[in-house]
Amino acid sequence: MHFQTSKSNKLLPARWHRFIGKLIFLVLITSTSNMVAAMSFLNAGKAYVFSPVQIRITQNKEPLKEAKVIRRWEWNDKKGEDYAFTNNDGVVSFSEIRQRGITQLFPAEFVSAQQIVVVIEGKEDRIWSFSKRNPDKNSELEGTPLNLTCELSSEEKMYRDFGPALFTKCTWSTK
Numbered sequence: 288m289h290f291q292t293s294k295s296n297k298l299l300p301a302r303w304h305r306f307i308g309k310l311i312f313l314v315l316i317t318s319t320s321n322m323v324a325a326m327s328f329l330n331a332g333k334a335y336v337f338s339p340v341q342i343r344i345t346q347n348k349e350p351l352k353e354a355k356v357i358r359r360w361e362w363n364d365k366k367g368e369d370y371a372f373t374n375n376d377g378v379v380s381f382s383e384i385r386q387r388g389i390t391q392l393f394p395a396e397f398v399s400a401q402q403i404v405v406v407i408e409g410k411e412d413r414i415w416s417f418s419k420r421n422p423d424k425n426s427e428l429e430g431t432p433l434n435l436t437c438e439l440s441s442e443e444k445m446y447r448d449f450g451p452a453l454f455t456k457c458t459w460s461t462k
Contacts, residue, residue: 334422336362336399337384340433342457343377344405344414347440350377355406362399363388383424397422405439412439418451428459435459 337360344351356379357370365386373379399422403415414437417427425432429449435457446453 333385333387334362334397334399335383335424335426336360336367336386336419336422337381337401338425338427338433339381339383340403340435341378341380342403342414342433342435342437344373344379344437344439345377346407346438348438350375351405351439352377354379357404357406357411359402359404360384360399362386362397396420401427405437407439412456413443413454414439414456416454417449420450427453431459431461433459 337358340358342356344354344356351373352375354373354377355370356373357368358381359366359368361367363386367384369381371379371381397420399419401415401417401419402413404411404413406412415435419427427433427449435455436459437455437457439456441456443454443456446455
């Protein structure tokens with residue numbers, strides 16, 4: 288037995304499929320934007336206590352190989368420290384340090400103490416000391432990424448170009 292269907296009944300399933308397809312697309316777009324908003328919300332109030340940093344360390348203009356480099360920070364009465372070792376080119380990298388604090392949610396002064404030292408024969412040689420006053424990424428050098436070159440035989444210099452005094456044996460490019 289063969290049933291005939293009208294032309295309008297044949298279009299109904301196609302319209303239904305298009306509607307379902309559009310509905311699925313809308314749900315996916317909405318949930319993706321909600322995930323992005325949720326991630327932004329989770330990062331709200333997080334400060335860059337220490338921006339990411341890459342350092343090339345030399346001693347007497349030669350790369351300092353396999354040296355221990357210690358990074359320290361203090362913010363909101365919480366102290367932190369991590370370390371890494373230079374590679375054969377004298378390069379060491381640290382990722383960003385982000386922390387949430389109640390002072391980020393209310394108007395308050397932001398101050399993060401920062402220090403980087405190199406351990407040579409059991410003694411620490413300070414190459415970076417700064418009081419960061421802005422919670423934004425790369426605000427240490429007013430937006431310039433922390434790509435530093437440090438010569439240990441250099442005298443420590445003081446810079447006041449960035450607000451608080453920066454004491455360092457490092458140089459950086461302003462590109």
